[in-house]
Amino acid sequence: MIDLLNFHIIPGLVLGSIYALGAIGVSLVFGILRFANFAHGDTMTLGTYITYTFIHLTPLYGIVALPLALLIAVPAAMIATGLIVLIIDRLFYRPFRNSPVIIVVIASFGMMLMIRSSIEMIWGPQLKAMITGIQPPWFFFDTIRVLPKHVAILIAALVLMGIIHYLLSHTKIGKAMRAMADSPDLARVTGIDTERVVKATWMIGTALAVAAGVFLALDGQMKPLMGFSVLLAVFASAILGGIGRPYGAMAGGLVIGVAEELSTYPWIGDGPLLSPGYKAGVSFAIMVAMLIWRPNGLFKGKVF
Amino acid sequence: MLKTVKQVMLAGSMLAVAMTAASADDIVVGSAAGITGPIAELVAPIVAGRELAAKHVNEQGGLLDGDTLVLAHADSQCDPTAGVDAGNKLVNIEQSVAIIGASCSGATNGMVQSVTIPAGVMSISDSATAPSITELDDNDLVFRVAASDAYQGVALAQLAINAGYTKLAMTFSNDDYNAGIASVFEQAFKDLGGEITGSQMHEPEKQSYRSELSTLSGGGAEGLALFAYYGSSGITIVRNSLENGLFGKFLAADGMFDTSVIEQIGADALRGNIMITQAASDDANVSYQAYAAAYGPAYESQGYAASAPYAAHGYDAAFLVALAIEKAGSTDRAAMSAALREVASGPGTVIRPGEWAKAKAAIAAGEDINYEGAVGNNDFDANGDVTGMFSVNTVGDGEGYTTDLIR
Numbered sequence: 001m002i003d004l005l006n007f008h009i010i011p012g013l014v015l016g017s018i019y020a021l022g023a024i025g026v027s028l029v030f031g032i033l034r035f036a037n038f039a040h041g042d043t044m045t046l047g048t049y050i051t052y053t054f055i056h057l058t059p060l061y062g063i064v065a066l067p068l069a070l071l072i073a074v075p076a077a078m079i080a081t082g083l084i085v086l087i088i089d090r091l092f093y094r095p096f097r098n099s100p101v102i103i104v105v106i107a108s109f110g111m112m113l114m115i116r117s118s119i120e121m122i123w124g125p126q127l128k129a130m131i132t133g134i135q136p137p138w139f140f141f142d143t144i145r146v147l148p149k150h151v152a153i154l155i156a157a158l159v160l161m162g163i164i165h166y167l168l169s170h171t172k173i174g175k176a177m178r179a180m181a182d183s184p185d186l187a188r189v190t191g192i193d194t195e196r197v198v199k200a201t202w203m204i205g206t207a208l209a210v211a212a213g214v215f216l217a218l219d220g221q222m223k224p225l226m227g228f229s230v231l232l233a234v235f236a237s238a239i240l241g242g243i244g245r246p247y248g249a250m251a252g253g254l255v256i257g258v259a260e261e262l263s264t265y266p267w268i269g270d271g272p273l274l275s276p277g278y279k280a281g282v283s284f285a286i287m288v289a290m291l292i293w294r295p296n297g298l299f300k301g302k303v304f
Numbered sequence: 305m306l307k308t309v310k311q312v313m314l315a316g317s318m319l320a321v322a323m324t325a326a327s328a329d330d331i332v333v334g335s336a337a338g339i340t341g342p343i344a345e346l347v348a349p350i351v352a353g354r355e356l357a358a359k360h361v362n363e364q365g366g367l368l369d370g371d372t373l374v375l376a377h378a379d380s381q382c383d384p385t386a387g388v389d390a391g392n393k394l395v396n397i398e399q400s401v402a403i404i405g406a407s408c409s410g411a412t413n414g415m416v417q418s419v420t421i422p423a424g425v426m427s428i429s430d431s432a433t434a435p436s437i438t439e440l441d442d443n444d445l446v447f448r449v450a451a452s453d454a455y456q457g458v459a460l461a462q463l464a465i466n467a468g469y470t471k472l473a474m475t476f477s478n479d480d481y482n483a484g485i486a487s488v489f490e491q492a493f494k495d496l497g498g499e500i501t502g503s504q505m506h507e508p509e510k511q512s513y514r515s516e517l518s519t520l521s522g523g524g525a526e527g528l529a530l531f532a533y534y535g536s537s538g539i540t541i542v543r544n545s546l547e548n549g550l551f552g553k554f555l556a557a558d559g560m561f562d563t564s565v566i567e568q569i570g571a572d573a574l575r576g577n578i579m580i581t582q583a584a585s586d587d588a589n590v591s592y593q594a595y596a597a598a599y600g601p602a603y604e605s606q607g608y609a610a611s612a613p614y615a616a617h618g619y620d621a622a623f624l625v626a627l628a629i630e631k632a633g634s635t636d637r638a639a640m641s642a643a644l645r646e647v648a649s650g651p652g653t654v655i656r657p658g659e660w661a662k663a664k665a666a667i668a669a670g671e672d673i674n675y676e677g678a679v680g681n682n683d684f685d686a687n688g689d690v691t692g693m694f695s696v697n698t699v700g701d702g703e704g705y706t707t708d709l710i711r
Contacts, residue, residue, distance in 0.1 A: 015511055129568045133570040
């Protein structure tokens with residue numbers, strides 16, 4: 001039974017909080033700009049590679065240990081990646097602000113491929129590792145084992161979600177974002193600078209994406225496809241939570257992450273309930289089921 | 305960083321080659337490879353092997369009437385869908401005479417079934433090893449110079465038995481290559497008296513395999529037979545296993561054979577704990593030495609060794625295509641496969657790697673030729689397959705792999 005906690009629930013929560021961070025960005029962009037941003041996964045990848053560059057190509061890593069280096073490099077990468085995304089928005093999305101949604105969705109699909117190819121051109125298609133070697137787990141009560149990096153990821157994700165909550169509920173820009181998500185025209189009439197809200201949305205969504213990407217790299221490895229490979233789960237999380245609702249996205253991410261891991265626990269008999277080969281199908285199945293029976297998601301009230 | 309810059313320049317030059325592929329005196333041969341994707345590190349030296357063969361051809365008189373052999377590159381990404389795209393590009397846009405590749409079995413299966421077989425274009429892969437490729441209904445159009453995993457799987461099972469393993473757990477990635485070799489290995493290991501305590505397919509590109517491994521480790525296995533590409537799930541599985549104490553010993557095949565496994569996990573954790581089989585060349589062979597003498601100096605600066613996995617196969621595949629074009633005396637796609645069979649097997653004048661001028665003269669004189677390649681005699685059987693030899697790679701005292709040939 002302890003295996004359930006060690007190998008299914010804890011990794012599920014770690015994965016889920018990464019999905020949640022990604023899903024908040026997708027949800028915010030959908031709420032404010034009203035399109036599904038396919039490039040979000042590759043924004044994660046880009047942010048991770050920029051973080052990697054800040055750590056390994058500056059003297060930073062030589063001077064301080066990795067955790068501290070990350071604390072400096074990640075915020076810097078958030079800003080750098082956010083600026084790149086703002087430029088992308090100005091050049092590729094803004095001209096389509098008043099066009100049919102499908103056009104800007106396809107534009108984001110194109111950006112997805114362009115970002116990925118640029119990463120392959122600049123950093124190469126090879127595998128990279130944010131940290132190398134094996135990290136032994138911490139033991140609690142002799143049976144519960146937790147990897148230190150997992151503790152760090154969970155704490156950091158919670159802190160980031162707390163900051164997002166504060167931003168959305170207590171700051172002027174956060175309130176403006178919520179107003180614009182509810183009704184863009186009304187928001188404009190009341191004097192809200194919509195382009196400023198759009199910029200804030202991109203910066204916040206991208207910052208969370210960078211964090212999610214770095215956590216992914218810490219838990220696994222860095223490669224140009226890393227962000228794209230979680231994009232489906234991120235979309236599923238956003239839909240589960242109710243698209244356009246950041247709190248829903250947080251809950252949705254955790255549910256999807258844990259559900260994926262629990263699907264392979266041997267609930268009946270000795271073998272896994274679901275062959276791990278089909279694990280990726282779990283988030284798909286949840287997404288399809290939600291779209292059929294509850295297209296508004298779990299959090300359809302006026303949470304946002 | 306310097307390495308990265310060089311790789312970018314190499315990628316750029318490949319692009320440039322691809323763009324200039326259509327002039328009148330150029331003969332375009334397609335080169336499909338997993339340039340990006342889960343085995344990118346492995347593929348770069350293989351593509352270099354192909355380039356080296358093309359260079360030898362062009363330096364020593366070129367094809368037919370002094371035409372230039374141009375390799376048009378396409379990225380098959382180790383993925384069936386991308387393999388189809390790459391095949392379409394090479395067949396329909398580049399108008400390739402024949403195709404070298406693809407790298408991975410899944411991409412190759414996709415490419416040949418959807419594009420090259422229907423279009424009647426011959427393809428010759430240098431690293432696709434899945435048994436399923438043998439069984440293709442291919443009108444004699446699909447060849448490979450890498451031995452089928454029907455052999456490698458048995459070799460690995462024998463190694464496992466010799467090393468004293470009797471109970472193993474097994475996991476394999478959900479793709480043509482890994483599923484193919486896993487089923488061969490499972491059968492061979494059982495036939496030799498071993499027991500598979502649990503076998504699970506896993507989905508590549510996931511962030512964590514802890515739950516799968518925890519279930520697998522319940523059966524009392526002595527080690528894990530791991531069939532995966534290192535870049536999409538292999539390294540993650542080794543890391544998850546070691547970090548959680550689920551498995552300490554690993555057996556794997558060539559999809560795991562890359563130094564990045566050691567770089568990311570650390571040599572100490574793997575010392576004496578991992579065995580990886582790999583298609584090998586006999587370095588006592590004259591043909592291999594001829595190839596290695598040319599490859600080494602040409603690509604040393606990029607960090608590619610002549611002994612890199614399947615690099616010699618890449619050379620042989622490209623050289624064989626060139627010989628087939630020369631033998632056919634034209635760029636007629638339909639003539640390639642028969643011509644390839646003639647130049648690859650005896651009887652005839654023996655041609656070794658680098659001996660393009662000699663081969664050209666012999667063909668011009670109407671003689672039969674027999675290419676004895678860097679990886680072996682390359683005598684294709686009825687299915688377009690070859691036999692091969694394997695090595696076993698372990699992490700010994702040093703920071704890299706220790707390689708022993710299985711004879």
